[in-house]
Amino acid sequence: MVSRKLAFGLGVFVQALGLAKGDVTVYYAPGQNPLQATGSAAAAAASYTGVAAYNPTTLTPPPNFPIQLVQGGVPGLSMQIPGHFFGFSVEMSVVDQICDTFINVPFLNLIANLVARSGQFMIRVGGNTQETAAVIYDTIANGRVMEKNLTGVSNPTQTPPLLITPGYLALLGNISSLINVNWILGVPFYTPPNFQLDIVELGQQYLGEHLIGIQVGNEPDFYVDHGHRSPGYGPQDYVNEFGELVSAMNNPANSVNQHLLIGPNVDQGWNLQDVWNTGFADTYNNNLAALAVERYPTDNCFAQFGTGTPRDPQSLFPTYLTHQSAQDMASPYPASTAFAQTKGKPFYMMETNTASCGGFAGISDVFGAALWGVDYAMTMAYNNFSGIMFHFGGHNVFYNVPPPTNQSDFHQYTVGPIYYSAIVVAEAIGPSNTSQVQDLGANNGDPNTPAYAIYENGQPVRVLLVNFIDDPSGNSDVTSGISIGGGQTGLPGTTPASVKVKYLRASSVSQKGNYTWAGQTWGTQFSSDGRPVGDEQITTINCDQGNNVCNIPVYAPSVALVFLSDAAQTENAGEPSTTYATTARTKMYNTATVDPAVLATSNGAKQMSSKLASTSKGSASAAQGIRAQLPGLGVVLFVAFGGLGLLGRGW
Numbered sequence: 311m312v313s314r315k316l317a318f319g320l321g322v323f324v325q326a327l328g329l330a331k332g333d334v335t336v337y338y339a340p341g342q343n344p345l346q347a348t349g350s351a352a353a354a355a356a357s358y359t360g361v362a363a364y365n366p367t368t369l370t371p372p373p374n375f376p377i378q379l380v381q382g383g384v385p386g387l388s389m390q391i392p393g394h395f396f397g398f399s400v401e402m403s404v405v406d407q408i409c410d411t412f413i414n415v416p417f418l419n420l421i422a423n424l425v426a427r428s429g430q431f432m433i434r435v436g437g438n439t440q441e442t443a444a445v446i447y448d449t450i451a452n453g454r455v456m457e458k459n460l461t462g463v464s465n466p467t468q469t470p471p472l473l474i475t476p477g478y479l480a481l482l483g484n485i486s487s488l489i490n491v492n493w494i495l496g497v498p499f500y501t502p503p504n505f506q507l508d509i510v511e512l513g514q515q516y517l518g519e520h521l522i523g524i525q526v527g528n529e530p531d532f533y534v535d536h537g538h539r540s541p542g543y544g545p546q547d548y549v550n551e552f553g554e555l556v557s558a559m560n561n562p563a564n565s566v567n568q569h570l571l572i573g574p575n576v577d578q579g580w581n582l583q584d585v586w587n588t589g590f591a592d593t594y595n596n597n598l599a600a601l602a603v604e605r606y607p608t609d610n611c612f613a614q615f616g617t618g619t620p621r622d623p624q625s626l627f628p629t630y631l632t633h634q635s636a637q638d639m640a641s642p643y644p645a646s647t648a649f650a651q652t653k654g655k656p657f658y659m660m661e662t663n664t665a666s667c668g669g670f671a672g673i674s675d676v677f678g679a680a681l682w683g684v685d686y687a688m689t690m691a692y693n694n695f696s697g698i699m700f701h702f703g704g705h706n707v708f709y710n711v712p713p714p715t716n717q718s719d720f721h722q723y724t725v726g727p728i729y730y731s732a733i734v735v736a737e738a739i740g741p742s743n744t745s746q747v748q749d750l751g752a753n754n755g756d757p758n759t760p761a762y763a764i765y766e767n768g769q770p771v772r773v774l775l776v777n778f779i780d781d782p783s784g785n786s787d788v789t790s791g792i793s794i795g796g797g798q799t800g801l802p803g804t805t806p807a808s809v810k811v812k813y814l815r816a817s818s819v820s821q822k823g824n825y826t827w828a829g830q831t832w833g834t835q836f837s838s839d840g841r842p843v844g845d846e847q848i849t850t851i852n853c854d855q856g857n858n859v860c861n862i863p864v865y866a867p868s869v870a871l872v873f874l875s876d877a878a879q880t881e882n883a884g885e886p887s888t889t890y891a892t893t894a895r896t897k898m899y900n901t902a903t904v905d906p907a908v909l910a911t912s913n914g915a916k917q918m919s920s921k922l923a924s925t926s927k928g929s930a931s932a933a934q935g936i937r938a939q940l941p942g943l944g945v946v947l948f949v950a951f952g953g954l955g956l957l958g959r960g961w
């Protein structure tokens with residue numbers, strides 16, 4: 311085969327070495343394989359009619375495929391990706407949909423698992439409800455930290471303004487004092503030039519250095535559609551208002567905040583280039599902490615609100631089980647991520663997930679979504695995003711309910727598929743802030759089997775392989791032959807004697823819950839206290855050093871994360887990083903405890919599992935103290951990890 315599009319990756323490298331094109335392994339740019347259109351995989355996927363089951367396809371077994379890695383790196387790698395790349399986004403208002411308070415220990419465990427892998431974790435609190443949020447300084451009944459202002463709300467579909475107390479920000483600060491979580495807060499932007507700055511002022515007061523961004527405007531490109539600005543409102547108007555906010559922040563309480571702003575946070579309503587053309591990034595260079603956008607692949611608004619286009623999840627499901635989805639999500643942005651790099655600004659996907667308006671039952675809550683989330687995030691890293699925040703909560707009150715009160719104690723959270731994506735990507739990227747990602751266009755760009763290399767300091771350290779195919783027979787398992795150097799590279803072969811592999815597995819893409827990462831699971835509905843269950847199973851695969859290749863099986867379906875050296879694995883040990891032991895009891899006897907020594911060292915520290923604290927009833931308990939002071943915290947963040955899965959539906 312002769313490459314026609316040596317657009318990136320090894321192709322470019324080999325070409326640069328002056329090798330004859332006809333001799334080289336062909337790495338098409340994704341989607342540019344001229345043979346692919348006639349390939350059996352594409353044909354089989356296209357013929358799926360989605361009638362009987364979610365199982366999209368049992369395909370002709372794909373060929374095993376080589377992956378050639380190159381010491382010293384290759385052209386076309388991403389920029390260096392920060393450890394906090396994979397983050398979460400929580401709708402500011404989610405608490406108002408919940409009438410009970412929840413214990414936050416599972417939340418702490420869930421985030422601690424991520425911090426152990428990524429060193430730090432980023433959560434954006436915002437969304438449409440940030441726009442009308444206001445601070446009240448009175449306390450709210452039952453120790454809650456937020457409520458809806460129902461005064462004057464007559465239209466049942468209207469989103470009531472959100473009232474939050476200073477305690478809301480204190481809660482976020484309390485989390486950051488325990489685990490290394492950094493926050494992006496939305497600032498209300500509906501009423502320029504009169505801005506409500508209390509939220510961000512309190513945010514600065516309570517979060518300090520853990521406040522890393524302030525989102526200015528949430529999808530301002532849809533303000534006109536939603537009746538918040540007059541027709542004709544465009545990029546220049548937004549930029550002018552941004553300037554008004556900067557002016558309004560000219561006071562001591564906002565002296566730091568004034569430099570933490572993030573814009574334009576647009577979806578696809580405006581052409582991004584039109585925003586850049588206003589001079590936004592230069593004019594406010596000193597004020598901008600990052601540039602950002604928001605986007606979902608589709609929406610489920612018709613089912614939720616009766617507006618928009620009806621969507622059939624059954625026929626949409628296969629569109630998530632292909633690398634094409636990730637490529638489509640990234641496709642509007644390469645020029646903008648390049649632009650952001652020239653301005654020295656991070657570029658965030660501020661809000662995203664499987665579908666807006668709450669996701670789809672049968673898509674958002676199944677193993678396929680975990681595969682999709684991994685592939686999507688890795689593709690965005692390859693496309694030079696600095697962060698991607700998967701959204702939980704929101705307008706979809708239907709999906710967004712807590713477990714029945716009598717089930718709401720420890721061991722009772724449902725961990726959704728996107729959480730597994732977060733764990734996998736956190737380990738793939740690691741905490742070094744130096745990882746560079748390459749979409750390998752592997753297997754001749756087969757969209758069923760995307761693969762990525764992760765380089766650090768020019769050396770390949772990890773390979774992430776996805777197999778989207780749903781085929782329990784084993785016939786669609788693939789084997790990827792990874793080589794480092796050797797062959798056509800002209801470099802010495804340095805494939806190690808063995809590699810370690812962690813798998814993300816389930817029996818099928820439509821399985822709900824019980825997925826395993828390296829043999830450990832967060833269980834099914836109502837079953838998790840945030841700690842993984844089971845013994846960690848890391849597979850060691852012996853390589854063929856004579857032939858300079860490691861053959862890695864990639865089961866259908868699964869993700870395989872290959873660690874090319876022990877150091878590549880231990881840097882983000884991904885150990886059972888449990889920080890906060892809990893015991894399932896009734897709420898009367900909240901026995902969650904935290905060893906103070908664990909708390910003292912929990913900021914991104916590893917090996918916390920060796921310090922499990924007491925779980926005995928009645929023992930002195932830091933977690934009890936936290937709980938008492940954080941009545942709403944678990945509620946705010948509970949939804950992020952449990953609420954979405956509670957009815958078997960995620961975002």
Ligand SMILES: *[C@@H]1O[C@H](CO)[C@@H](O)[C@H](O)[C@H]1NC(C)=O
Nearest residue numbers: 444446459460461462471473
């Ligand atoms: C609640 O909404 C009403 C009607 O818009 C308004 O007058 C009132 O000030 C709001 N209350 C608070 C505490 O913001």
Ligand SMILES: *[C@@H]1O[C@H](CO)[C@@H](O)[C@H](O)[C@H]1NC(C)=O
Nearest residue numbers: 386387388389644692693694
């Ligand atoms: C990402 O950024 C790097 C470094 O600037 C650049 O070489 C690469 O082409 C970019 N990748 C994409 C997909 O835009």
Ligand SMILES: *[C@@H]1O[C@H](CO)[C@@H](O)[C@H](O)[C@H]1NC(C)=O
Nearest residue numbers: 713714715716717718719836
């Ligand atoms: C919780 O309440 C539901 C509804 O009242 C009941 O069906 C269920 O058995 C209860 N579960 C427990 C564990 O008490």
Ligand SMILES: *[C@@H]1O[C@H](CO)[C@@H](O)[C@H](O)[C@H]1NC(C)=O
Nearest residue numbers: 392393394429430741742743
């Ligand atoms: C990664 O970047 C974050 C944010 O700048 C920083 O706090 C952290 O120390 C960095 N990690 C490493 C390993 O340098």
Ligand SMILES: *[C@@H]1O[C@H](CO)[C@@H](O)[C@H](O)[C@H]1NC(C)=O
Nearest residue numbers: 822823824825831833834835
């Ligand atoms: C989940 O896994 C557990 C432990 O293997 C098993 O007992 C349970 O039946 C599984 N549940 C589902 C829904 O697969």
Ligand SMILES: *[C@@H]1O[C@H](CO)[C@@H](O)[C@H](O)[C@H]1NC(C)=O
Nearest residue numbers: 480483484487516935936939
């Ligand atoms: C939570 O934050 C508040 C306000 O900063 C502080 O007074 C309180 O001690 C914190 N509680 C814990 C458990 O860290």
